Amino acid sequence: MNPLYTVAEIRAVEYAAAATLPPGALMQRAGQAAANAALDLLPLSTAQARVLVLAGPGDNGGDALEAAAHLSYTGAQVTLIHFAPAEGRVSSDERQAALQRAKVSDARFREVADASIAATEWNLVIDGLFGIGLKRPLDGAVRALVETVNQLRCNVLALDVPSGLDADSGCVVGPDGVAVHATHTITFIGNKPGLHTCDGRDYAGLVDVARLEIDASHFAPASLHLNDVKFFSRHLQARRHNSHKGSYGNVAVIGGARGMSGAPILAARTAINSGVGRVYALFVEDALPCDPGQPELMCRSAGDFELNTATLVIGPGLGDSSAAHALLDQAIASDSVLLADADAINLLAGDAALQTRLAQRQAAVVLTPHPLEAARLLGSSIGAVQADRLAAARTLAARLQAIVVLKGSGTVIAAPDGKAVINTTGNPALATAGTGDVLAGLCGALLAQGWPQWEAALAAVWLHGMAADVLVTEGCGPIGLTAAELIPAIRTALNRMVQHHAR
Numbered sequence: 001m002n003p004l005y006t007v008a009e010i011r012a013v014e015y016a017a018a019a020t021l022p023p024g025a026l027m028q029r030a031g032q033a034a035a036n037a038a039l040d041l042l043p044l045s046t047a048q049a050r051v052l053v054l055a056g057p058g059d060n061g062g063d064a065l066e067a068a069a070h071l072s073y074t075g076a077q078v079t080l081i082h083f084a085p086a087e088g089r090v091s092s093d094e095r096q097a098a099l100q101r102a103k104v105s106d107a108r109f110r111e112v113a114d115a116s117i118a119a120t121e122w123n124l125v126i127d128g129l130f131g132i133g134l135k136r137p138l139d140g141a142v143r144a145l146v147e148t149v150n151q152l153r154c155n156v157l158a159l160d161v162p163s164g165l166d167a168d169s170g171c172v173v174g175p176d177g178v179a180v181h182a183t184h185t186i187t188f189i190g191n192k193p194g195l196h197t198c199d200g201r202d203y204a205g206l207v208d209v210a211r212l213e214i215d216a217s218h219f220a221p222a223s224l225h226l227n228d229v230k231f232f233s234r235h236l237q238a239r240r241h242n243s244h245k246g247s248y249g250n251v252a253v254i255g256g257a258r259g260m261s262g263a264p265i266l267a268a269r270t271a272i273n274s275g276v277g278r279v280y281a282l283f284v285e286d287a288l289p290c291d292p293g294q295p296e297l298m299c300r301s302a303g304d305f306e307l308n309t310a311t312l313v314i315g316p317g318l319g320d321s322s323a324a325h326a327l328l329d330q331a332i333a334s335d336s337v338l339l340a341d342a343d344a345i346n347l348l349a350g351d352a353a354l355q356t357r358l359a360q361r362q363a364a365v366v367l368t369p370h371p372l373e374a375a376r377l378l379g380s381s382i383g384a385v386q387a388d389r390l391a392a393a394r395t396l397a398a399r400l401q402a403i404v405v406l407k408g409s410g411t412v413i414a415a416p417d418g419k420a421v422i423n424t425t426g427n428p429a430l431a432t433a434g435t436g437d438v439l440a441g442l443c444g445a446l447l448a449q450g451w452p453q454w455e456a457a458l459a460a461v462w463l464h465g466m467a468a469d470v471l472v473t474e475g476c477g478p479i480g481l482t483a484a485e486l487i488p489a490i491r492t493a494l495n496r497m498v499q500h501h502a503r
């Protein structure tokens with residue numbers, strides 16, 4: 001089910017597998033897989049195809065040299081820019097063998113400073129500069145080359161990892177770093193988290209995995225996966241005819257400080273459209289009498305509500321008043337399943353005692369911070385959170401004994417036991433006000449309908465992103481999509497999933 005492996009885990013698999021195989025077998029397989037992936041991106045008549053292959057000083061370069069030799073034997077016009085290992089560094093035996101194969105092939109070696117590189121109309125660039133051995137930001141001639149390649153308008157196939165990207169974190173290695181902007185990545189042995197979160201989705205393009213025929217016994221069970229409908233599909237329940245609104249739970253959204261009433265309304269509208277029996281929109285100040293656009297919602301003053309009677313979604317537009325703080329305190333003290341978002345997270349960040357009580361709750365807790373909110377909770381900075389999103393989410397989940405949904409490109413969902421998932425749906429249309437309130441309302445709705453917190457969080461981020469993806473394909477984004485437009489799209493996606501998966 002889409003496992004993801006850290007660089008350390010990949011190295012361990014590679015080491016164990018290599019010990020059972022003839023020397024160089026893995027690099028030869030990687031080069032062959034890379035050539036096959038390249039052929040898929042080239043015109044049928046390969047003899048016309050102009051391919052630029054960039055081969056770095058390490059074994060990622062070895063994969064590229066193997067691929068270059070294979071491609072030139074298909075008749076493609078292969079140009080190679082080759083970086084020899086730095087002085088004092090020795091090439092691995094398999095890389096030296098790959099270099100020999102490339103040298104005896106028809107591939108033409110060119111100097112990196114060759115001005116014709118920018119001017120040539122390439123069909124494909126293959127990036128084999130650096131893979132999981134990248135140690136520092138790209139600089140000098142390599143950096144200039146990557147900047148040139150990033151200006152080209154052809155497909156770019158990255159081998160293992162787009163050069164310049166950290167395979168674990170998904171950050172472009174900086175400060176002020178550059179990385180290859182690939183349209184496609186063929187990654188070797190196992191899939192890697194950095195291709196799917198932070199900058200990863202922007203730089204890796206479409207990701208394909210070549211396992212290099214390594215025996216499954218060499219892989220330890222993964223603690224990290226890409227999100228997959230299979231993880232939560234058994235909770236997609238068909239509705240019974242003999243049911244009523246009391247069968248589908250209650251959600252109370254608590255928020256709505258003065259000037260912020262839209263946030264709880266968005267969350268509450270999402271909850272009612274995601275199948276909850278009864279939804280309350282509770283206001284810390286100035287309760288709206290009703291929501292004319294969604295009159296099914298029950299709008300109340302938060303102070304008058306019995307908090308033990310609903311799944312609580314606290315935070316959208318809650319503000320930081322003492323009344324807001326008192327409500328959060330009561331919500332944590334209640335026996336209800338609790339989702340804390342937005343201002344509730346900010347209030348938590350400033351109150352260590354409340355964090356301790358949250359961690360000690362018996363009932364389930366889900367937190368949905370964006371990176372700044374996560375940074376406040378961790379007492380760090382956005383930069384530090386983004387530099388290792390997985391660690392940030394896992395740390396918070398363990399500390400607060402909660403499911404943590406760290407939002408952003410490649411949302412990370414982490415559990416207290418360390419297991420984590422990176423979501424694959426969604427797009428930049430979600431980078432707009434109110435989409436977090438919609439996610440909170442959706443997750444709260446699933447919790448209220450009896451979903452366990454882990455699966456509720458996985459399904460909510462999946463559906464939320466899927467709704468945005470569908471809207472973008474219909475032309476309603478990414479520019480200008482509004483959060484409220486997600487709500488009917490989520491309802492459709494949820495119903496379709498139930499039709500497809502439920503018994």
Ligand SMILES: NC(=O)C1=CN([C@@H]2O[C@H](COP(=O)(O)OP(=O)(O)OC[C@H]3O[C@@H](n4cnc5c(N)ncnc54)[C@H](OP(=O)(O)O)[C@@H]3O)[C@@H](O)[C@H]2O)[C@H](O)CC1
Nearest residue numbers: 026027030058059060130131132133134135136137160188
């Ligand atoms: N070994 C195998 O059987 C297989 C390897 N595969 C591929 O190998 C790479 C990993 O190879 P590795 O050599 O460990 O690492 P890289 O090729 O990614 O890079 C290491 C070299 O790059 C130098 N380096 C690192 N960062 C920079 C930088 N910013 N600028 C310049 N040079 C840099 C580093 O030099 P040092 O002086 O720092 O040591 C190394 O020379 C993996 O990603 C796969 O593509 C296949 O999977 C098949 C099996």
Ligand SMILES: [K+]
Nearest residue numbers: 127130161163
């Ligand atoms: K690469």
